[in-house]
Amino acid sequence: MRDKLGRKLDDAPEFSYTAHAILTAFNVIARGRSYHPVAMPLDGSHINAYLELYEAPCELHIFVECVFALDNLFLDGVRKQIKSAT
Secondary structure, three states, X not given: OHHHHOOOOOOOOOOOHHHHHHHHXXXXXXXXXXXXXXXXXXXXXXXXXXXXXOOOOOOHHHHHHHHHHHHHHHHHHHXXXXXXXX
């Protein structure tokens, strides 16, 4: 596709086990999300339930901050979809 646009293909990013593990953990944790009229934010109990089964791929405070940051990005996307639909 980029060849058609006349752009050079970028080099593939280096694989990060930690980033992959955090993204995978977020997907597992988000399965427990509550949906009332809209998607509700995740809370510490969702992360704690995950950590009872699996170990954190990095320091705990970094893991928790990453999960909450990913959740904020998800919720921002949901809000944008709701605004564009109305």
